[in-house]
Amino acid sequence: MLQPLKILFRTNWMSRSYSSYVSRMRYLNRIKEDDEVCQTALQSGDIFLFHKLAPLLQQTGSGIYQFPALQAEDVKGILENLGEDKEMMKDSVLINCTKQNKAQFCLDVGSIEQSAVENLCGGTFIDLRKAFFLLREPEAPLASRGQALLRWHQTNVFCSSTGQPTHRNQSGSQRVCLSSGITYYPKMSPVVITLVSDGKRCLLGRQATFPQGMYSALAGFCDMGETMEETLCREIAEEVGLEVESIRYSGSQHWPFPQSSLMVACHATVNPDNTQIRLDTMELEDARWFSLEEVQEALKIKTPPRKNEGQPTVFWVPPNHAIANRLIQEWANQLQP
Ligand SMILES: NC(=O)C1=CN([C@@H]2O[C@H](COP(=O)(O)OP(=O)(O)OC[C@H]3O[C@@H](n4cnc5c(N)ncnc54)[C@H](O)[C@@H]3O)[C@@H](O)[C@H]2O)C=CC1
Numbered sequence: 001m002l003q004p005l006k007i008l009f010r011t012n013w014m015s016r017s018y019s020s021y022v023s024r025m026r027y028l029n030r031i032k033e034d035d036e037v038c039q040t041a042l043q044s045g046d047i048f049l050f051h052k053l054a055p056l057l058q059q060t061g062s063g064i065y066q067f068p069a070l071q072a073e074d075v076k077g078i079l080e081n082l083g084e085d086k087e088m089m090k091d092s093v094l095i096n097c098t099k100q101n102k103a104q105f106c107l108d109v110g111s112i113e114q115s116a117v118e119n120l121c122g123g124t125f126i127d128l129r130k131a132f133f134l135l136r137e138p139e140a141p142l143a144s145r146g147q148a149l150l151r152w153h154q155t156n157v158f159c160s161s162t163g164q165p166t167h168r169n170q171s172g173s174q175r176v177c178l179s180s181g182i183t184y185y186p187k188m189s190p191v192v193i194t195l196v197s198d199g200k201r202c203l204l205g206r207q208a209t210f211p212q213g214m215y216s217a218l219a220g221f222c223d224m225g226e227t228m229e230e231t232l233c234r235e236i237a238e239e240v241g242l243e244v245e246s247i248r249y250s251g252s253q254h255w256p257f258p259q260s261s262l263m264v265a266c267h268a269t270v271n272p273d274n275t276q277i278r279l280d281t282m283e284l285e286d287a288r289w290f291s292l293e294e295v296q297e298a299l300k301i302k303t304p305p306r307k308n309e310g311q312p313t314v315f316w317v318p319p320n321h322a323i324a325n326r327l328i329q330e331w332a333n334q335l336q337p
């Protein structure tokens with residue numbers, strides 16, 4: 001009797017007149033939680049290939065890079081063609097679901113010879129740090145999410161309490177240790193990124209590791225137990241010695257580098273009578289107040305400027321893939337007459 005009920009439940013909730021977004025989110029959740037539903041979805045899903053965490057990209061005739069969704073059947077064909085076990089498909093990890101309710105998975109084929117897969121797929125595996133900036137929305141965040149999930153599985157193979165192997169569910173949304181009973185979920189580290197303004201200027205900083213001339217909004221990881229606001233105020237006090245007066249939320253972004261961070265972007269103001277920067281040189285190489293005109297010039301620079309000998313270093317800001325650029329753009333837009 002259980003089986004018909006289960007089938008009834010599955011078809012019933014899919015046929016009810018939810019909004020398409022709601023039904024898609026409910027379907028995605030079912031795939032995440034129910035191994036059988038996931039196995040069925042995997043048979044006809046989109047598969048995005050990675051090789052040792054580098055996504056497979058294809059280039060169109062006009063030089064545009066794409067993040068190709070391969071059909072599950074085609075991936076099985078590739079595996080067979082290379083003498084690999086089709087069971088490898090079960091290592092796929094659920095990333096998302098398309099608007100047409102098609103499940104999307106990522107699969108790392110790092111155990112197979114890279115060029116053999118590239119030749120069969122007509123693509124190239126490219127390190128995410130480069131691929132991320134070659135792709136456009138929504139492929140860049142999809143590739144980031146896929147790589148972050150695959151990385152998480154590759155680095156959470158053992159239980160941190162018992163040292164025993166952990167076991168994943170079919171979708172890869174969790175891993176569990178059968179002896180400790182601990183369930184592990186993929187994690188992002190929360191980071192607050194802040195554009196500080198004194199009303200006329202904005203404050204940007206740079207770490208020594210940043211490319212030459214690039215300044216960005218100030219960022220910092222949340223310490224255990226902190227609220228976002230506490231992290232923001234602490235990081236601005238720590239890094240540039242200023243006290244924040246007001247905070248306004250702007251948006252958020254998954255940032256895969258170096259590990260997965262959840263960037264929470266905010267605008268903040270400081271008292272215009274107290275703008276003296278006292279730099280924490282342990283954290284930052286430099287931090288400065290920039291005028292609207294300087295920022296508008298920097299926003300026009302779309303690729304890292306070449307350093308010409310004897311020429312002054314050109315000030316530029318992170319590209320629009322990074323949420324820092326959005327904060328800086330928002331600040332400039334609200335200030336320009
Ligand atoms: N998407 C964007 O627009 C931008 C992203 N970022 C990212 O924000 C993150 C934080 O920026 P930072 O100024 O470097 O942070 P931060 O100001 O907190 O300093 C980094 C320090 O945080 C500690 N730390 C490192 N990983 C941590 C973790 N997972 N949890 C808690 N503490 C940790 C370490 O002591 C490290 O030295 C970086 O990963 C950076 O890639 C930074 C600027 C722009």
Ligand SMILES: [Mg+2]
Nearest residue numbers: 218219220283
């Ligand atoms: Mg910082």
